[in-house]
Amino acid sequence: MAERMDAYWMPFTANRQFKKAPRLLARSDGMYYWTPEGRQVLDGVAGLWCVNAGHARPKIVQAIAAQAAEMDYAPPFQMGHPKAFALAEAVAKIAPAGMNKVFFTNSGSESVETALKMAIAYHRVRGEASRTRLIGRERGYHGVNFGGISVGGMVANRKMFGSLLAGVDHIRHTHDLAKNAFSVGVPEHGAELADDLERLVALHDASTIAAVIVEPIAGSTGVLLPPKGYLERLRAICDKHGILLIFDEVITGFGRTGQPFAAQTFGVTPDMITCAKGITNGAVPMGAVICKQGLYDAFMQGPEHLIEFFHGYTYSAHPLACAAGLATLETYADEGLLTRAAQMQGTFADAVHSMKGLPNVIDVRNFGLVAGIELAPIAGQPTKRAFDVFLECWDKGLLIRTTGDIIALSPPLIIEKSHIERIVETLAAAIKRQA
Numbered sequence: 525m526a527e528r529m530d531a532y533w534m535p536f537t538a539n540r541q542f543k544k545a546p547r548l549l550a551r552s553d554g555m556y557y558w559t560p561e562g563r564q565v566l567d568g569v570a571g572l573w574c575v576n577a578g579h580a581r582p583k584i585v586q587a588i589a590a591q592a593a594e595m596d597y598a599p600p601f602q603m604g605h606p607k608a609f610a611l612a613e614a615v616a617k618i619a620p621a622g623m624n625k626v627f628f629t630n631s632g633s634e635s636v637e638t639a640l641k642m643a644i645a646y647h648r649v650r651g652e653a654s655r656t657r658l659i660g661r662e663r664g665y666h667g668v669n670f671g672g673i674s675v676g677g678m679v680a681n682r683k684m685f686g687s688l689l690a691g692v693d694h695i696r697h698t699h700d701l702a703k704n705a706f707s708v709g710v711p712e713h714g715a716e717l718a719d720d721l722e723r724l725v726a727l728h729d730a731s732t733i734a735a736v737i738v739e740p741i742a743g744s745t746g747v748l749l750p751p752k753g754y755l756e757r758l759r760a761i762c763d764k765h766g767i768l769l770i771f772d773e774v775i776t777g778f779g780r781t782g783q784p785f786a787a788q789t790f791g792v793t794p795d796m797i798t799c800a801k802g803i804t805n806g807a808v809p810m811g812a813v814i815c816k817q818g819l820y821d822a823f824m825q826g827p828e829h830l831i832e833f834f835h836g837y838t839y840s841a842h843p844l845a846c847a848a849g850l851a852t853l854e855t856y857a858d859e860g861l862l863t864r865a866a867q868m869q870g871t872f873a874d875a876v877h878s879m880k881g882l883p884n885v886i887d888v889r890n891f892g893l894v895a896g897i898e899l900a901p902i903a904g905q906p907t908k909r910a911f912d913v914f915l916e917c918w919d920k921g922l923l924i925r926t927t928g929d930i931i932a933l934s935p936p937l938i939i940e941k942s943h944i945e946r947i948v949e950t951l952a953a954a955i956k957r958q959a
């Protein structure tokens with residue numbers, strides 16, 4: 525086995541450790557994966573926060589197969605195909621009111637790069653070319669390309685890669701266990717942390733700032749929830765200073781919080797939403813930037829034969845992704861999945877908060893169908909305790925995700941109470957065993 529694994533340099537993986545004891549997945553259906561040996565594994569993380577309708581959904585499978593046979597590829601520059609327009613319209617229909625323009629990419633990282641470039645270019649086409657500065661947030665995750673890691677705030681993703689983008693700054697993160705540990709739903713304390721943006725405006729001047737990008741709920745950095753009133757305050761400060769607000773909804777998009785987008789759940793409308801993952805239920809790579817009409821309109825000037833925005837990807841609006849996306853949105857609609865997290869969140873919250881009091885559990889937090897369980901690190905060995913819990917869960921037939929010493933749960937939205945019980949039973953037993 526070891527030889528045959530040599531060629532593949534695995535992403536975000538401890539390659540040498542993995543190749544000594546591989547964890548392989550061979551098949552999936554509904555809430556489950558199966559290993560090549562036929563062992564069933566309950567999916568507690570929707571693959572990687574993306575398989576929101578569960579695995580191998582027939583409508584999506586058939587749509588992809590049919591599209592591959594009908595038309596494999598169509599160039600997206602100066603050409604189009606019907607499903608690209610249909611999917612853009614279907615996405616706009618479930619997006620917050622007024623956000624009705626959709627630009628397709630192939631991943632969350634590409635959506636972020638696209639949104640950042642759009643923001644800078646938007647100010648330029650409006651005659652405010654000095655607005656080039658981009659503001660992110662500490663502990664933010666916005667994918668792995670240079671713009672994304674520059675506005676991102678996860679040190680391990682940044683420190684190896686040189687000087688990054690110039691002209692970027694960060695507001696403080698909102699994670700405060702001293703005040704908010706074991707909050708059920710959004711935490712009470714910390715709305716005033718949005719005022720950190722005023723500090724950066726005072727330092728750099730608003731006339732140099734293009735946009736602020738935040739995740740409404742930060743997922744990859746360990747499920748960090750927005751304090752009550754925080755996003756509203758950020759919106760107000762952006763409005764006051766003419767700064768665009770970008771919500772990175774790569775994880776929160778497509779039903780994770782009980783509405784199609786977290787912007788709707790929290791009642792705060794940004795200028796742009798970046799999304800990916802759940803747009804095709806993870807079945808074909810795709811991402812998108814959704815933006816307000818006015819932003820698009822600003823670009824639509826000058827001679828009509830000229831390209832308005834010099835940006836795009838060979839695989840933007842790929843026919844297979846569009847077919848998968850349309851079938852995914854239909855599946856979500858048929859089964860009410862975009863609001864199901866709101867119905868299930870009480871049961872989910874009770875279950876995950878039952879882990880309060882287990883050894884080394886220093887926080888449990890939840891919103892919709894996402895939860896974070898934070899463990900005290902082993903002295904001198906950060907990340908090991910959570911990773912050992914991950915390995916133990918894998919052995920017992922449960923897939924979870926860890927980042928640092930935080931365990932993240934984000935199950936498919938089709939989850940039933942019995943699955944929730946099994947997730948928490950298995951996880952709790954693993955946490956106890958690592959004590």
Ligand SMILES: Cc1ncc(COP(=O)(O)O)c(C=O)c1O
Nearest residue numbers: 631632633665666667772774775
């Ligand atoms: C908020 C956020 N933005 C961007 C990304 C990057 O997405 P991708 O891995 O598809 O490039 C992720 C991935 O988890 C994410 O959570």
